[in-house]
Structures are given as C-alpha cells and as structure tokens.
Amino acid sequence: MLLLPLMFGMLGTQLVTGRLISANGRYRIYPILGGTLMTAGAPALLLLDGDTPTALASALTLPIGAGIGLVMQSTTLITMNSADPRDMGAANGTLTLARTIGGSLGIALLGSLYAARMRDGLAARLGPAEADRLTTGGELTPALLPGLPEQTADAVRLAVTDGLHVMLLGAVLLGAAVFALSWLVRETPLSMRAWVERLHAFAGEDGLWAGRFQFGDWLDPAAPPDAPGYRQMEVRPLPGYGLTWAEADLETPYGNAGVAWRISGGTLILEARVPPGTEAIVHLPGREPFRAGPGHHQWKAELPPPASPEVIADAVDDARLGERLTRVMTAHGVIGDPAALAARGLRLPLSELASVVVPRATPEQVARLQSALEEQLRP
DSSP: OTTHHHHHHHHHHHHHHHHHHHHHOOOTHHHHHHHHHHHHHHHHGGGOOTTOOHHHHHHTTHHHHHHHHHHHHHHHHHHHHHSOGGGHHHHHHHHHHHHHHHHHHHHHHHHHHHHHHHHHHHHHHHOHHHHHHHHGGGOOOGGGGGGSOHHHHHHHHHHHHHHHHHHHHHHHHHHHHHHHHHTTOOOOOOOTHHHHHHHHHHHGGGTTSSOOOOOHHHHOTTSOTTOOTTSEEEEOOOOBTTBSEEEEEEEETTEEEEEEEEEETTEEEEEEEEOTTOEEEEOOTTSOOEEEOSEEEEEEEEOOOOOOOOBHHHHHHSHHHHHHHHHHHHHTTOOSOHHHHHGGGTTSBGGGHHHHHOTTSOHHHHHHHHHHHHHHHOO
C-alpha cells in the first residue's frame, strides 16, 4: 500500500505520455523528463528517517514512479517506431527481455548494498554479534519491532534508514545515467506504419491487402448463383501506403492460396500460389487483367512514376505528406484516430478530406480545415 503513489504515478504518466506522443509526434523530451524526475525523486527520499510520517514517506515515491512511467512508455514507442514490420515482434521481445534482466540486476545490486549497509549500521550500534543474530536467517521483520527492546528497535530503524539511503544513492546514479543517455535519442518522425495498419483494418475490403481473394459468389457479384465456391481468386496488389512488401494466405478446401509482393528498385515482384482446381485473375500495373491456373507463379512489373495526389488514398500513400496532414488535423482539434477517419473515404477526392474527417462540423470549420490541408498539398 505504501507504494501506491509510485504505481499510480507510473501508470498515469504512461497513459498521458502515449496520448501526447500520438497527438504531436514528439517523443524525445519524455525520456529526458523521466530521467530528471528519477534523478530528483531519489534524493527526495533521502529525507526519510525513523521519525518520518508514513503518509509523507509514501507520497515521496510519486516522482520516481512518474519518472519511470515517462521512460518506459517513450522507450516502447521509440523501439516500435524504429523497427521494420517484420521485426516488430523481435524488437518488442528484446525490449521486454532487456527490462527483465535490468530489473533483476538492479534489484540484486541495490538489494546487496541495502543489506550490507544495514548490517554495518546494526554492528556499529549493537555490536557484530547482535547484528549477526538479527540479520541471519531473514527473521527480522517489521512485525518483530514492537517486541524488541527499545534500544534495539531504535537501532534497527536507524540501520534500515542507512541501508535505504545507500540504495537511493545508487538509484540517483541510475537516474543520472538515464538522463544522460536520453540526450542521445535522435527524434525522427513517427512511422506511418501504424497509420497503414489501421487503414488495413478499416478498409481491407477496398483492396489495401497484399492480395484480395474472391471465391465463388462470396465476393464476386457477377458469379452465377450456383457457382462453386473457392474456384476463383483475384490477385490485386496495391503497393503504396508506406509499404514496400506484403503477403497473405488463406486455407481453402483445395489447398493453401497465397499472395506475396515486394518492391525492388522500382520493380514490383508478385508471387501467387494458386490451389488445384482454382483459377486466379491477376492485376498488374500497366497490364490488362489475365488469368493463371494452379501452381506457383511469379511476375514482375515496372511501377509507374508517382502521380500527384488526387484522392485521399494517394495522400496516405505518401508517408511524409500523410504525417503533415495528420499534424494539421490534430492542430485543428480533430477528435479521433486520423487513420480511421480518413478510411471512411479513401476513394474520395482530396478536396473532400476535411468533410470526411469532421462530418459534423459547420461549413466554416470544414472550409478552414480544408484550406489548411490544401496548403500541405502544394509543391
């Protein structure tokens, strides 16, 4: 219960930091602030002594908890922002492992300092023999203090305070190291991968996936009512939206159907795995749709040069432009996830972007937002 301020401080700052970083895309300042709070919060606990009120001792843990929360949340976002999509799991696992090892080593090191300083304090006040008797076997607990002689109980309180002070000095050094290392963080724009992933979730049926499968009359309205299912699949790769590769597969009654594509030097390399008894309709840039039978296929196509954005999806395709538009929307008080809002009208012209993201705004508000957005579209 005494550590509740520390826990609530850590939890609260993590929640607030995540919201702030999502709103403005800036994150370098947060680990610096976290290191500052940790470095300043540990010396504040040096005020503790045997006569410190319990409520004050508990409240003094709040700055350290807030500092830890600032560092933990920001380092998580920095790690995920720096990793490629295919390495996201490994990066997250490495971060968790590093925190686990660091926490274990920190507890072992600081705990050793605490125990050694506490024993030295007991030995100086009660003698080595009594210190060994009290500390051997781990039987000295707060519940035993009321039953100890007054002189011994006072010596134990002072020894515990001495051990805590040594441990806090170690925490000051660790906080200072965090503060110094935080200045080495290089802030780069937040990746558009999160935007892209949310667009996939909100607009997958619009063809943003690696390949959209169409089987029988499930997704093909032109198929006869009695057409057998899983006999036809449509492969329509749509590179862009910040992606340079993608893949997808699906188990069908006839076997595994899969699509994968990647961009290499301006060339789209498309692979498709068509199950037996299934026909694929393939769409490639610059070519008319064609059919492919069962088996493993690979095709290559030169990608056309990027055109000026005309629809909302074109703006999302440009990572830097998408970031600028997101910041404009946030600055104008757009409430909600910009990716989810924009996904409502990916095929609409850019001139309607403001009305898509703020459908309930007044015409004047829509006009002001659209004007600000169009400023970002100018060369």
